[in-house]
Amino acid sequence: MPTSIVLPAAGALLLTAGLTGLFGVPGLPAQAAAGGAIVLVTAQAAGALIRRALQIHAATRTFGPCRGAGLLGMGAVTAGCTVLGVLLTPPGVREHLAMGGLVASALVYLSGIILMPGAATTVPARLRRGIDGAGVGTSLAFAAYLIPGDEPMPPAALAATLLAAAALSVIVITALRVTTYRPAAWLCGTGAVAAILGLGGIVHYAYEGNPYVLLGSTLVVAAGPLVAAAGARRSAQGPTPPPAGTPESVLSGYPVLAVPMLIALGSAVYHLLAGHTFDTRAVLLGLSIIPCVVLREILAVVDIRRYSRRLAAQEAQFRSLVSGANDLTLMLGTDLVVRWQSPAAARLFGLSDAEVVGHSFAALLHPDDRSDVVSALHEVLEEPPGDRPPLVTARLRDGYGAWRDTESTISDQRGVPEVNALVVHVRDVGDRVALQRQLHEVAYTDQITGLPNRREIMRTLAAQRAVPGHTGALLVIELLGIADISDQRGRETADALLVEAGRRLRTLLTPDDLPGRLGGGEFAVLTVQGPVLAYALGTRLLTVLTAPYQLPGTIVDLHVSIGLAEVGSSSSSSIDEVLNRADLARRRARQQGPDRIEWYDSYLEEQLVRRMDVEREIVGVIERRELDLVYQPILSLPDRTTAGVEALLRWRNPALGTVHPGELLPVAEDIGVLPEIGTWVLSTALRQLADWTPGYPALTLTVNVSPRELAVPDFVHRVAAMLNAHGIAPERLCMEVAEDRIPDDMPSVVTQFAKLRALGVRTAIDDFGAGQASLAQLRRMPVDMLKVDGELISRPVDPESGGQPLIDVIVGLGRRLGLEIVAERLETTEQVREAVRAGLARGQGFRLSRPAPAERVEAFLTEPTTLS
Known part of the structure; x- marks a missing residue:
């Protein structure tokens, strides 16, 4: 069996034998042996606590964190020595020894608990714990003094009781208010309380001489250090924060100041009902509770003021951050009504609180974007919060009636009691959107004619073919002779012809059709009409584009070749193949003569392949x-x-x-x-x-x-x-x-x-x-x-x-x-x-x-x- 169990059991047996005369064992030797066993147990526990203190010191290279465990070990040694001294000393001396040991052990245990990791870490916190404990301890001593009746308590016993009660109160309050290392603190606090209560029983034995009180108190004194040692071992496992959603500590939500008053009031009422009177000591003892309450109130006021100043500073920092931010922050209820907006609203968007707060958030959005944003908000309300808040884009009406391009993130903060709302951060991205439009124009617009370029034609063609059941056609148009005109009459004349040709293209097309310039003298028209109607459109384009071009100082006649290819979502060909087919038809039209339109088919491709073969082989035919x-x-x-x-x-x-x-x-x-x-x-x-x-x-x-x-x-x-x-x-x-x-x-x-x-x-x-x-x-x-x-x-x-x-x-x-x-x-x-x-x-x-x-x-x- 472990020594921690054998020694207390052997000591209890010897002590019982010595007190009752069982087995013919002399009383004093048996009590001495029992006291030695108790001392060994407490020494063993003290050794464990001191070793833990040394481990902490070796890990941290400082004495601060290890002081608590070391003091608990010293408290265990003090308690054991007190028990041994009481057992070995005669009456008249043992009372003073017992009260001295009780006071010393209580103070040492109290110091150890306060200095344990996770307990009161600052001087003000330790002062509050001491005042709280003093108030509760004084009220307990007051009650203990009144309950016996008219028999007065000796002054030394009264003082020891006051100190012990205060220490117990401080230990209990400190242990219960610990946030981290909570299991270790509770075990250490329980051991310290047990040891002090056991020593209180030893004091009672010293006055009354009841052997059974001595037996029980000795076992409790021996068990206290063992429990405290178990708590010290638990602290080695690291901090154990409380589960989310629980109070910071057990006593954080209760009025501890009311406890002394209630205890004192209850004791006084009981004393009066029992027909007893109050002597001078009782009055002074009762009045001593008042300074504790007053001091605690003063500390509370100081704390409140300090916290108020801190909150005011934090609020000022928060307001400065929110006011100076480039985002507008809104808080929405579950009904999507704005409950609060940040002060930056007036600076960024010209929106006052009267225009926004209390109104639906959807009313601020553009009608075309409203449904998408509302759907995104409802999804956030219905789904559990995710790691990444959703991002939505919409146009928001500012205080001047203009529509702003915005980008918003939605955060579900309903789980935070102080917020309990959807938090929407709105950012004005108008400059970025304008830049994107400019980049799009540069990347997807022909700089001479202003028409979409090849990249935009291909992008739109791919988007149309992705639509199931889509039918349409692509016409590739070539203005013949543009290069010769550029060489003969200058680049400006050729550019003017291209601009005029682009203008003529637009006049014949519907809003659903897309004209574009592929490069050089080549244009394209992507129409949503079927091939037959597209062929008719190509015929009209021939008529318009071959009409004489009236330019400053000259008239130019151009010939045109047009190729047509079908565009369908069910086709297995790629968008490049569609463009190649239309270009093959255009080449065939050029071969057949000027001002023609050709419709791509497989026979046409065979003819073009044959012609390309002829072109390849004809070189060097004479040689x-x-x-x-x-x-x-x-x-x-x-x-x-x-x-x-x-x-x-x-x-x-x-x-x-x-x-x-x-x-x-x-x-x-x-x-x-x-x-x-x-x-x-x-x-x-x-x-x-x-x-x-x-x-x-x-x-x-x-x-x-x-x-x-x-x-x-x-x-x-x-x-x-x-x-x-x-x-x-x-x-x-x-x-x-x-x-x-x-x-x-x-x-x-x-x-x-x-x-x-x-x-x-x-x-x-x-x-x-x-x-x-x-x-x-x-x-x-x-x-x-x-x-x-x-x-x-x-x-x-x-x-x-x-x-x-x-x-x-x-x-x-x-x-x-x-x-x-x-x-x-x-x-x-x-x-x-x-x-x-x-x-x-x-x-x-x-x-x-x-x-x-x-x-x-x-x-x-x-x-x-x-x-x-």
């Missing part, structure tokens, strides 16, 4: 020797003999296969290699004609040429040089231009044709009748030959000639102008017979002869063709 010429004979229709040949270009590429001129030449013209290819074609055809000349000296050669080739300044000189190099007479060469290509550059064609005729080279118009102004411009053209399509020959009636076939009209016109008429693309026997009937001398076509390589044409030249 790779992939070009070839085939020749189609031109027959004399009356006798079916070969009068000439037309050179036709073919491109045989390993990756693309055979590419015909209709696909090859437009690409060559766009990328600028057509003059080089045209020179190769003419040189190769003349070389072949030179090879045929010995056998067929009258054979003619027809070569196609484009207006862009004719526009080369030295074109005629190069033709003359090649004719001389191959020894070919100029009249055997015929240069022809397709009629639908002539309007592109009429003056250049007329000039160059005139120079070719002056050289002796014959000129011709191919596909005559396909143009819009063929007959009107025919007189201006220096040509020798008209080539008429077989479809035109097969037309039976000319509505403008009173029922005469159209071919007869053309033949008659040609004869009056001195022009030779040649039929081409004769595909059927009926077309050949109609050409013969109309009096045409020459013709060509699949029905007469197909294009073939030079070696096959040589065999054809010797065999006249007959119709079946």
